[in-house]
Amino acid sequence: MAWSQDEERMLAMIERHLSDEDPRLAARLQSFNQRVERGRRGRRRAADRGGQRWPRRSTVIIAVSWLLIATLIATLLVMALRHDAAAFPM
Numbered sequence: 001m002a003w004s005q006d007e008e009r010m011l012a013m014i015e016r017h018l019s020d021e022d023p024r025l026a027a028r029l030q031s032f033n034q035r036v037e038r039g040r041r042g043r044r045r046a047a048d049r050g051g052q053r054w055p056r057r058s059t060v061i062i063a064v065s066w067l068l069i070a071t072l073i074a075t076l077l078v079m080a081l082r083h084d085a086a087a088f089p090m
Contacts, residue, residue: 003011019026
């Protein structure tokens with residue numbers, strides 16, 4: 001939905017007043033807007049490549065952690081079942 005010229009002028013005026021009154025707030029908002037725009041450009045590039053996207057770092061860390069936990073549990077079970085004192089009587 002497009003803004004009317006009057007609405008755009010009022011928003012620009014409000015933005016100027018806010019940046020004049022609180023330069024730190026203006027710098028924070030500008031930084032936030034830049035990060036949002038970078039994210040949008042990244043998603044657009046991923047969509048241009050056919051939607052192929054690498055998993056996030058946190059997803060990889062969680063997957064590796066689960067793999068290590070499963071390996072540790074399997075190793076402990078093998079060690080416990082091989083030991084005669086810990087084996088279940090049959």
